[in-house]
Amino acid sequence: MSGKRGAVPGATEADRDLVRRMLGGEERAFTEFFDGHFSRLYRFALPRLGRDADAAEEVVQAVLCKAISAMRSWRGEAALFTWLCTFCMHEIGSHYRQSGRRPEPLGLIEDGPAMIVADETRRSEVAMLVHATLDGLRDGYGDVLEWKYVLGLSVDEIALRLGVSPKAAESLLTRARQAFREAYPAGRGPGTKGHS
Amino acid sequence: MTNPGGTPPEDDTIARLLEAAGPRSTAPKEREDRVRDAARAHWRRSLEAAPRRRTPAWIAAALAAAAVLAIVTAWEMRSRGQRQPGGDIVIATLLRSEGSMRRIDGTPPRADGGALRAGDALPPGTSVETAPGGRAALALADGSSLRIDSGTRVRLLTGPTLELEQGAIYIDSGPGQGRRAFLEVRTRLGVVRDIGTQFEVRLTADELWVSVREGLATLATAGRSFGAPAGTRLVAGGTGVESRPLEDPDWSWVLDIAPAFAMDGKTLHEYLDWLARETGWRIEFADPGIARESSTVVLHGSVADLRPDRTPAAVLPTCGLKHRLSDGTLVIERLDGARRP
Numbered sequence: 001m002s003g004k005r006g007a008v009p010g011a012t013e014a015d016r017d018l019v020r021r022m023l024g025g026e027e028r029a030f031t032e033f034f035d036g037h038f039s040r041l042y043r044f045a046l047p048r049l050g051r052d053a054d055a056a057e058e059v060v061q062a063v064l065c066k067a068i069s070a071m072r073s074w075r076g077e078a079a080l081f082t083w084l085c086t087f088c089m090h091e092i093g094s095h096y097r098q099s100g101r102r103p104e105p106l107g108l109i110e111d112g113p114a115m116i117v118a119d120e121t122r123r124s125e126v127a128m129l130v131h132a133t134l135d136g137l138r139d140g141y142g143d144v145l146e147w148k149y150v151l152g153l154s155v156d157e158i159a160l161r162l163g164v165s166p167k168a169a170e171s172l173l174t175r176a177r178q179a180f181r182e183a184y185p186a187g188r189g190p191g192t193k194g195h196s
Numbered sequence: 197m198t199n200p201g202g203t204p205p206e207d208d209t210i211a212r213l214l215e216a217a218g219p220r221s222t223a224p225k226e227r228e229d230r231v232r233d234a235a236r237a238h239w240r241r242s243l244e245a246a247p248r249r250r251t252p253a254w255i256a257a258a259l260a261a262a263a264v265l266a267i268v269t270a271w272e273m274r275s276r277g278q279r280q281p282g283g284d285i286v287i288a289t290l291l292r293s294e295g296s297m298r299r300i301d302g303t304p305p306r307a308d309g310g311a312l313r314a315g316d317a318l319p320p321g322t323s324v325e326t327a328p329g330g331r332a333a334l335a336l337a338d339g340s341s342l343r344i345d346s347g348t349r350v351r352l353l354t355g356p357t358l359e360l361e362q363g364a365i366y367i368d369s370g371p372g373q374g375r376r377a378f379l380e381v382r383t384r385l386g387v388v389r390d391i392g393t394q395f396e397v398r399l400t401a402d403e404l405w406v407s408v409r410e411g412l413a414t415l416a417t418a419g420r421s422f423g424a425p426a427g428t429r430l431v432a433g434g435t436g437v438e439s440r441p442l443e444d445p446d447w448s449w450v451l452d453i454a455p456a457f458a459m460d461g462k463t464l465h466e467y468l469d470w471l472a473r474e475t476g477w478r479i480e481f482a483d484p485g486i487a488r489e490s491s492t493v494v495l496h497g498s499v500a501d502l503r504p505d506r507t508p509a510a511v512l513p514t515c516g517l518k519h520r521l522s523d524g525t526l527v528i529e530r531l532d533g534a535r536r537p
Contacts, residue, residue, distance in 0.1 A: 064235040130217035149214035
């Protein structure tokens with residue numbers, strides 16, 4: 001496990017290009033922006049709102065609208081998704097303030113290697129952690145890892161999906177695995193034997 | 197997850213971890229659609245509020261005159277996925293049918309023989325059959341469009357997965373960006389998996405045809421996987437798998453049963469995207485200004501009763517535009533006398 005845990009990933013050129021095209025009014029850019037962020041934000045919000053789907057929908061809609069309004073002020077210091085998450089945390093706080101309720105703990109696992117998923121509670125906690133890590137990866141790494149290891153696509157199929165050569169797809173998978181190892185919380189990383 | 201390729205142990209651990217976690221969840225389609233519509237409307241308003249953009253006067257005049265067609269059919273209003281009374285899961289919604297289409301699974305017999313009607317919501321496990329001359333268009337729960345040709349029998353499962361027993365189906369799963377699940381079509385001669393594409397799967401007595409119109413699909417059969425890019429047809433039969441160029445394909449049955457485009461409130465750009473996807477035409481603009489303006493022109497009315505390839509004649513003149521079709525390319529020009537912005 002590297003020491004990069006907790007570092008805020010910076011914006012990629014793809015993020016900057018996307019924002020430029022959004023501000024230029026390109027319809028396709030809006031579609032890319034929405035498709036690339038809606039599900040990740042929804043998954044970010046849902047467990048933090050006690051799995052209240054109505055509240056998550058409301059919060060994510062508010063986040064996207066406020067981010068669109070503020071898009072001209074985005075300076076690219078953080079990745080676009082990271083920037084959106086800061087809006088999301090603010091909206092979740094507002095939601096609890098307005099409802100007068102207190103947020104429930106997320107209940108992520110606290111110790112032990114992640115691969116020991118002996119019971120359903122623990123399995124769901126690990127799943128949440130893995131999914132949050134995948135959502136936080138940049139450059140589509142989360143998608144290619146999911147395609148490969150969850151949906152079972154072959155390297156050739158991933159290459160076809162991305163319009164790249166099998167060699168390039170394998171290289172992308174290597175980088176994606178490395179990014180996952182770095183981002184997965186310390187002490188629970190793949191290959192670790194226990195809590196560090 | 198096994199380690200068939202001799203991957204390093206650490207990678208194998210990642211594989212087992214991700215496999216144990218399973219796929220990431222997605223929000224229900226209706227929630228996603230609601231948020232998308234709201235965010236897009238907000239985005240458009242923010243663009244209009246920006247000082248450097250304004251709607252040209254000629255477009256405003258064209259919009260005021262836009263009264264394309266005012267027929268909104270009941271099935272169009274039902275075009276989104278829904279839950280059945282009682283909250284059962286819906287895997288597909290029938291949007292449109294021609295001729296006879298009926299359920300053939302173990303549902304209680306009905307006086308109408310299980311005939312399906314537009315708006316019917318179908319749970320996972322439903323088997324349907326179209327009679328000779330019957331066709332149907334359905335919206336799958338993941339947003340994909342499914343069309344069923346005549347003489348077809350197919351079972352709808354979660355995943356989404358389709359089991360094709362006979363006949364032909366056409367699938368438009370969209371460009372594929374941001375999707376989590378990949379649609380599968382299982383047949384006795386192989387499994388077809390979409391990778392964000394438009395394709396037809398046709399099963400005859402001894403052959404399986406996979407014809408790819410746009411994007412990519414794969415066919416897994418006899419322990420091997422074959423890629424099919426746009427413009428190709430994979431033919432699997434007793435002698436193995438062949439890849440052939442898709443020469444002079446006939447997609448007319450797909451157009452005949454196409455679900456209507458819910459045009460009211462959509463931009464000209466969105467309409468042209470839909471038109472290009474349905475017809476396979478390339479869209480070109482005689483004047484670059486038209487391309488820029490297409491994102492701000494909002495359409496009203498309905499083209500629900502027109503085949504997609506016949507809609508340009510109804511829609512474009514209301515925007516001060518005309519078109520000509522040349523070798524698969526739709527060229528859009530300003531109407532004679534239409535003012536430039």
